[in-house]
Amino acid sequence: MNRPLLFLDVDGPLNPYAAQPERRPDGYVTLRVPLGDGTPGDDGDLSSRRRTLRVWLNPGHGPALLRLGYELCWATTWMAEANRWIAPTLGLPELPFVDFGDALFRERPDGVHWKTGPLVDYAGGRPFAWVDDEQSDPDHAYVTTHHEGPALLHHVNPRLGLRQIDFRTLTDFTLGLNGPEGPEPA
Numbered sequence: 185m186n187r188p189l190l191f192l193d194v195d196g197p198l199n200p201y202a203a204q205p206e207r208r209p210d211g212y213v214t215l216r217v218p219l220g221d222g223t224p225g226d227d228g229d230l231s232s233r234r235r236t237l238r239v240w241l242n243p244g245h246g247p248a249l250l251r252l253g254y255e256l257c258w259a260t261t262w263m264a265e266a267n268r269w270i271a272p273t274l275g276l277p278e279l280p281f282v283d284f285g286d287a288l289f290r291e292r293p294d295g296v297h298w299k300t301g302p303l304v305d306y307a308g309g310r311p312f313a314w315v316d317d318e319q320s321d322p323d324h325a326y327v328t329t330h331h332e333g334p335a336l337l338h339h340v341n342p343r344l345g346l347r348q349i350d351f352r353t354l355t356d357f358t359l360g361l362n363g364p365e366g367p368e369p370a
């Protein structure tokens with residue numbers, strides 16, 4: 185069976201960075217990642233190399249993601265660094281990642297997120313779900329126009345991170361593809 189892709193953003197869905205700063209959400213652990221070496225937030229300033237980035241992660245999320253039946257893929261500014269810093273705490277194996285190259289952080293005049301084009305290209309027509317805290321209407325329009333297969337752009341609140349209801353939505357999407365009635369005719 186050709187499994188759908190699940191594009192995973194880190195900051196927002198897995199790291200609820202916008203939650204109250206002094207109150208780590210239940211079930212999460214704290215990671216302190218040295219800035220520099222290409223981690224997000226590294227501004228190239230020498231002084232930043234002595235600072236750390238606080239990341240909250242829920243070790244239950246890895247197994248829950250693996251159970252969903254998707255092929256997991258990082259879709260994050262962490263890119264390859266997600267395998268080094270994020271995957272072990274979540275209990276995820278090394279995953280492929282989308283290399284955003286020159287598109288990284290590059291704002292588009294049409295309001296489409298800089299990740300959206302590269303993700304659609306990476307999917308190459310395969311069904312995919314994308315969890316992120318930054319999609320907006322232009323991204324839905326872009327995907328509808330440029331992606332032939334089914335797609336789910338699932339927004340996650342960065343104050344809350346992934347919750348049970350999000351996992352249910354992701355499961356429902358796969359059931360729509362592979363359920364008893366099979367995929368919708370093209």
Ligand SMILES: [Mg+2]
Binds near residue numbers: 193195318
């Ligand atoms: Mg994010």
